[in-house]
Amino acid sequence: MKKYILALDQGTTSSRAILFNKAGQIIAQKQKEFPQIFKGNGYVEHNPNDIWSSLLTVAKEVLLCKGLDAGDISSIGITNQRETTIIWDKETGEPVYNAIVWQCRRTSEYCKELVKAGYSDMIKEKTGLIIDPYFSATKIKWILDNVQGVRERALSGRLLFGTVDSYIIWKLTEGRVHATDYSNASRTMLFNINTLDWDNEILNILGIPKNMLPRVLESSDDYGYTTLIGKGKIKICGVAGDQQASLFGQACFSQGDFKCTYGTGAFLLMNTGSEPVSSKNGLLSTIAWSVGGKVNYALEGSVFVAGAAIQWLRDGLKIIDSAAESEPLALSITDTNGVYFVPAFVGLGAPYWNADARGVLCGLSRGTTREHIVRSALESIAYQVNAVIEIMQADSATKIQTLKVDGGASENNFLMQFQSDITGCNVLRPMCIETTALGCAYLAGLKSGYWKSMNDIKDNQKIEYEFIPDITESKRETLLSGWEKAVERTIL
Numbered sequence: 016m017k018k019y020i021l022a023l024d025q026g027t028t029s030s031r032a033i034l035f036n037k038a039g040q041i042i043a044q045k046q047k048e049f050p051q052i053f054k055g056n057g058y059v060e061h062n063p064n065d066i067w068s069s070l071l072t073v074a075k076e077v078l079l080c081k082g083l084d085a086g087d088i089s090s091i092g093i094t095n096q097r098e099t100t101i102i103w104d105k106e107t108g109e110p111v112y113n114a115i116v117w118q119c120r121r122t123s124e125y126c127k128e129l130v131k132a133g134y135s136d137m138i139k140e141k142t143g144l145i146i147d148p149y150f151s152a153t154k155i156k157w158i159l160d161n162v163q164g165v166r167e168r169a170l171s172g173r174l175l176f177g178t179v180d181s182y183i184i185w186k187l188t189e190g191r192v193h194a195t196d197y198s199n200a201s202r203t204m205l206f207n208i209n210t211l212d213w214d215n216e217i218l219n220i221l222g223i224p225k226n227m228l229p230r231v232l233e234s235s236d237d238y239g240y241t242t243l244i245g246k247g248k249i250k251i252c253g254v255a256g257d258q259q260a261s262l263f264g265q266a267c268f269s270q271g272d273f274k275c276t277y278g279t280g281a282f283l284l285m286n287t288g289s290e291p292v293s294s295k296n297g298l299l300s301t302i303a304w305s306v307g308g309k310v311n312y313a314l315e316g317s318v319f320v321a322g323a324a325i326q327w328l329r330d331g332l333k334i335i336d337s338a339a340e341s342e343p344l345a346l347s348i349t350d351t352n353g354v355y356f357v358p359a360f361v362g363l364g365a366p367y368w369n370a371d372a373r374g375v376l377c378g379l380s381r382g383t384t385r386e387h388i389v390r391s392a393l394e395s396i397a398y399q400v401n402a403v404i405e406i407m408q409a410d411s412a413t414k415i416q417t418l419k420v421d422g423g424a425s426e427n428n429f430l431m432q433f434q435s436d437i438t439g440c441n442v443l444r445p446m447c448i449e450t451t452a453l454g455c456a457y458l459a460g461l462k463s464g465y466w467k468s469m470n471d472i473k474d475n476q477k478i479e480y481e482f483i484p485d486i487t488e489s490k491r492e493t494l495l496s497g498w499e500k501a502v503e504r505t506i507l
Contacts, residue, residue, distance in 0.1 A: 017089040020460045021077070021249070022452035023070055025095045025179050026257065027116065027279045030070040032077040033449060035456045037465070039475035041447060043081050045073040052113060057120030057361055060113035063101050066179065067186050074244045085247030091187075092253035092459030093238075094260040094451050095179040097202045100154035102165065102227070103182065105175045108190065112162045114179070115154040118280075118319060118361050122153035123370045129153075134220065141207045141214050143291055143300030145368060149317070151178060152204035156221045169224050176227040178203065180254050187241040187251060194238055195229040197310060198259040201302040206231070208291055208302055211310070234259070234304040235458040253459030257451045258282040259303050262313060264454030265419045265445065266473050273407075273415050275400055275434075276451060277424035280364075281321035283403045284313045285411060296406035297366040306461065306469075314411060316365035316403030321396045322424045324358040328392055334385045338423075345390040345429045353378040355501035356391040363505065366406045372505040378497075396424065397434040398498045404438055417441045421450040428482075435482040437491060442482040 019042060024031040028051065034042040047069040052060040078084065098117035103110045115121070129135075129146050138146055148154075155176055159166045168174050177185065181195040200206040200213075205223065207214040213228050232238065238251035255263060258276055262284045265274045270288035275281060284303070291300040291312040303313040325338045335341055355378050357363075362370040376388065404415055418440055424430055425448050435442040447453055460466040 017465070018087045019083070020090060020092060020456040020465055021074065021088050021244070022092045022094065022456040023074055023183065024257070024452040024455070025066060025070050025093070025183060027096045027118070030066065030073055031452065032070070032073040033452045033456070034077055034081065035453060039447060039453055039472070041449060043077050045076040045080065047073050057123070059116040059119040059361070061099070061116055063103070063110040063114050063182060066114065067183070070183060071243065078245050083245070085245035085249045088245070088249050089465040090250045090252035090459040090463035091241065092455030092457070093180050093183055093251065094255055094257050094455035095183065095199070097178060097199060097256040097258065098149055098151050099179050100151045100158070100176070101179065101182045102155065102158050102174055102176050104168070104173060105190065106173060111165050111168070111174065112158050115157065117149055119154065120148045120361055120370055122148040122157050125153050125156070126370070138204065138217060139293070141209065141217065142204050143201065143208050144204050145297065145299065146204070147368065148370060149364070150202060150204035152217070152221055152223070155223050159222065169227055172226050174227055175229070177229055180256070181229045184238050184251060184254070187243060188239040189243070192239040193229045194232050196232055196234045196236070196254040197302045197305040198234055198256045199254070200231045202256055208300065208312070233306060235306045235462040237462070250463055251459070252462035253455050253457070255304055255455050255458055258284055258315065259301070259313065260454030260458070261421055261451040262286065262454065263304055263457055264450030264452070265421065266476050267419065268469055268473070271411070271413045272419070273417070274419040274421065277321050277396065277420065277422035277430070279321065279323045281318035281396055281400050283316045283400060283407065285407055285413070287312045287314055287411065292411060294406070294410045296410055297368050298403070298407060298410055299365070304458065306458070314407055316407060318396070318399040318403065319361050319364045320358040321399070323360070324356070324392045324395060325424070327358070327360070328389060335389060341389050341393055342427050342429045344386050345393050348386045348390060351378070351387050351391045351394065352380070352382060353497070354383055354387045354391045355497055356388065356395045357501050357505050358392065358395055359505045363502070365403050367502065369506060371507055373507060375501060375504045377501050377504055393427065393430045394433055396430060397437050398495070400434060401438045401495070415440050417443050419443050419445070421445065421448045431482045432485065435484050436486040437494060439484050439491065443478050444480045444482070446477040446479045
């Protein structure tokens with residue numbers, strides 16, 4: 016038996032490589048940040064070469080740091096920032112334009128045109144998604160329409176589209192495999208989650224050639240091999256979008272299981288079983304994963320700005336030196352003194368879905384300090400997550416009992432306690448909070464035989480801390496009322 020699974024986690028701000036052992040424990044990890052490209056007016060881009068070079072670098076480094084080679088790795092799992100759109104030339108391998116990031120709002124006006132034309136119900140019924148700049152479809156159209164010569168090259172069959180996973184697979188296999196998995200395909204707004212195929216009607220409406228699109232495989236499947244990491248071949252056996260991978264990594268295998276990942280954004284998912292659940296309150300129906308010929312679905316609510324709000328305090332306002340500093344500052348005071356921060360930097364996601372909303376810091380007085388602002392930023396994350404939980408309960412007729420959490424910001428004890436207080440449920444933080452990477456490792460390991468069954472995965476689950484609600488219901492209602500008034504002020 017080979018020793019480890021290699022998880023490649025390509026995120027919004029950094030690329031990471033993590034080695035996991037049979038117990039689901041981290042043996043080694045490497046991380047490398049890469050530049051963010053902001054062009055104003057809600058435009059967010061990445062250089063695809065930066066994505067690739069950062070990921071390949073950490074993949075090699077994590078093996079080297081343990082003196083390992085390809086022969087020590089059972090298989091590779093890939094998880095990725097979703098919706099981010101890359102188009103490249105299949106002959107040269109060169110991108111035709113920068114990657115348009117999931118956060119980018121440049122196609123807001125076109126999305127409004129699609130809604131006005133009456134396509135909302137059809138697209139929601141087929142894809143489970145709401146028409147929004149968030150998803151890949153309108154980003155593809157923007158590149159085809161705005162980069163000279165690209166549409167002609169696409170029609171001639173020379174160009175390929177992929178979300179980040181597909182681009183990484185293509186690069187790792189040196190152009191042998193152009194594929195994605197069901198979870199990532201379901202985030203493009205081009206994939207019919209009922210028929211499990213690319214939808215011709217939507218492709219025709221947007222003018223996107225079908226020949227650009229990747230083959231869609233199961234999340235635990237054969238994606239070829241790479242010889243670029245260590246000496247020898249390593250099989251690629253698992254692929255899932257970051258939030259679906261986290262749901263799998265938290266072993267949320269039963270219908271009604273909830274989890275929230277706190278990263279650049281915050282993402283709440285609930286396993287809905289073998290059938291998609293249509294939301295009446297602005298949530299998304301999405302494919303969670305496909306394993307062993309069975310497809311699992313999920314309800315999802317997306318908070319666009321979570322950890323990114325703390326990054327803004329550090330890099331924009333420069334009132335903290337590190338994200339870790341936010342916790343002691345928040346705990347140094349008893350409340351925000353009436354300050355609310357709604358970080359709608361790129362609009363608001365579920366349940367508000369307002370692409371034009373912009374950030375608001377309100378309730379300021381002469382007594383406001385940086386501690387109040389920092390605490391309000393942390394609280395804003397919990398408020399946004401709670402708003403998603405409330406509508407998810409309404410849509411699914413399922414009362415949340417416990418919330419499994421992961422991601423970098425879940426290490427913040429103040430935030431997790433406030434999340435428990437404001438939501439009124441127990442919050443469970445696992446021993447390994449890198450459940451996104453762990454989930455894609457599990458998917459890869461199931462295919463390569465490293466783990467025999469999903470019961471092996473359940474046996475690995477260990478809880479590090481459980482947060483229990485500790486405020487009165489009246490206090491909770493007062494805080495939530497203030498939050499909703501602050502949200503109203505974001506609508507321009």
